[in-house]
Amino acid sequence: MRNLFLSLILALSGGGLPALAEAPTTSLRPVLRSVPVVDVAVKPAEIPEITDVVLASAATLTVSKRPLLRPLRQQIEEGDFHRISAVRFDGWVKRFKRRALRNGISQATLDAAFKGVRYNSDVIERDRNQNEFTKTIWDYLGSAASDTRIANGKAALRENRRVLEAIERKYGVEKEVVVAVWGLESAYGAFKGDIPVIEALATLAFDGRRGKFFEAQLVAALEILQEGHTTARNMKGSWAGAMGHTQFIPTSFQSFAVDFTGDGRRDIWGDDPSDALASTAAYLQRSGWTKGQPWGVEVRVPRNFDYRLADRKVTKDPSTWARFGVVGMDGKPVRDHGAASLLLPAGHQGAAFLIFENFAAIEAYNTADAYVIGVGHLSDRITGGGAFQSGWPYGDRALTFDERKELQRRLNRGGHGDLKVDGLIGPITINAVRDYQIAQGFVPDGYASFNLLKGMR
Template sequence: MGIAVVCGALASCAAGPQTPSPKPPVTGTPSPAPETGPIVYKSSGHAAMDAWRDDFSARALAAGNDRAIVKSLLENISPITMWLGSQEVEVQTQTAPSDQAEFAKPIWDYLSTPLGNTRITQGQQKLATTSATLAGIEAEYGVDRQALLAIWGMETNFGGFIGRDDAANALANMAVEGRRRSLGESELFALMKILKDGDARRGDLIAGWAGAMGQTQFMPTTYVAHAVDFDGDGRKDVWKSEADALASAANYLARSGYVMGQPWGIEVLTPQGFDFSLADGTERRMAAWTAAGLSPIRGGAFETGGADVAELWLPAGASGPKYLLFKNFNVYKTYNRADSYALAVGLSGDMIAGKGGPVASWPTHLPPLTVADIRDLQTSLNALGYDAGTPDGIAGRRTKTALQNFQKARGFLADGYPTQEMLAAVKAGGPSIN
């Protein structure tokens, strides 16, 4: 044994057991205890908003939502003038459905942007640059690429503008304003789930004024139900990932009943003396429409991809373009209930795919009714016993059906299209039918 080793061993024995040195005392401030009780917020400067937030925050915590998530969504909310302007009438006017473009404009004016050269050219460029992604989405979800591109263009101009509002703040304002409080709160709960599940980060939640998010404008509940991670990065990023946004829209359309390879609609010719009262919203078999004399305006036979029923729709009356509508048209309306929106999606998708737009001309010579005129028409139809619903200034299906019934009873051409002539006739309409 070497000398060094022996000496080391002897020294170890001499030292005996070692007493551990005492640990130095803990210094500094101990970690604070977790917060409990109601979350305390700084004032938003709006008393009604503060009161709503305290109540909603307490309900969110009681429902088991994560405290940090609830606080992150609500701590910086502030009044938005469009929702909570100083005068109630101003808020109601600015957010009235009749002020939205798809209801307020003549349909040919509404279509001018989605069918314009700029939008269609951009769509065709996207069709080329995202071809591989779109092919994968078609294979996975069974939704035609032109439909996805059309919706993408309609919603955010192909991701060019996804909104500038914070989703939580927009939805909080909706809830405080009151008329859609239940909707606003339901969507806020969905935001909490999105953050809890890790599908998005707090800073991602950019939205439009009504809380719709991302390149294809999903409300939070729609996101929870239908958003997908198509690019495989672990997040459902409908804001920055084109693949995720388009695949999420495809998933939504597929679950809403979209049928790949079938048309949304076909523009048709009608024969001389055609009974336009058949444009009453009723679906009929294609054999019945053919027997009634309808034919594709571009010639040839009807190519429906297997669809066997359709309804006849006259978006601008008997003197404008006429369409047989199929199931996919109604699927488009799950995005936006306006017929004009679904028509814009269908036509712009066709044009992006290289097909033409409307062949027949729009009746631009007919001066459109104002919102006030349409309310007057609805009130007068109701007074005569033709149910046009609540006078809201929107010439929707119910109003057009009521007008069509009036026209049939009074011997007019029954196309249901509201014109100045029809307004005058209804106001002078005579006794009630009841």
């Protein structure tokens, strides 16, 4: 019965299911075609690659839809879904290899890189569920700048001081900042990832949700192998293809990685972290890093402050911010390091920061505010600085992915914007939240909190 089911699927699709990576969709979830009857127990998100084909093909048959769909659920539970994907994956790999050969990848590189590569369903599961994992910024920072990570960072700095000082002299990026990136990305090399990068990227490129992006990463990874920087066996990393001590994706490796040791290879994977640390410094330098300028400074904000000024587009010198009552935690104006914006990552009830251009340099590495603050704060603590002095709204919690989308829908319905409902809280959503807060007489800090959503409900 199981083999018959597989044969039916392949036959209905013309001998093989279409490769989604070659025609990526814009939706994060598949859109089911219209059919008269659908078994609601079969969730599209659980079977993203065959639901469309099964339902569309079933619509052309004279038999009932339910007898086909119910066995489908049973077969998925027994693992046939992954076997179908594996069959399709092998076909996709053959077509990809032909494209890679035309683009300059040698047959020898392809043979070595794809030896033992298989469809990795665990990678797809991680990709599908990544939006569901949420942390408040205070929880994130508690881990990013924990006592253990600070102590280990100081130890890593001592052990690698000579090379880090040489890197700082060459690239003009403070050694503590480089170490902080290393600490957040791989716990100073302890957790670089153990997933074969070629297998992970091939699986994601085949899957099709972001097929073009991951196929570009796969080609770049093959070029890295072809240039001899490492071997396919050693090219391991995260489920999304980030590699080495400081977790470069392949295209970032091509753009920023350097051979600091002079051995002819840009080795970010090996026991010696020199190339990886220098590559991180080169990345930050080319992203606009200014030596001697802080990423940000914790500040006090007066009670009667106009929180509409807490906007990345609003920049003022620290002396000007002081005239608005925004001063350092010692009550004095912040030192003039250049134009700064006021950032309230947890709204007016949490810590506030004046952030400088170096904030944007770290942001080029990872765009999440929490990550940038984490790197900056960890580097400050490794240097000998103290913990943040302000509190956080501990009674609140982070919004889930679905709740962020709900918030955007409610803002749209209330006339506070025309937001794309994507669950991503960026400047446009923050401005819409601020517009809602003004209309309700709340403090307009733009903070998309769970308490705010509860009030909207």
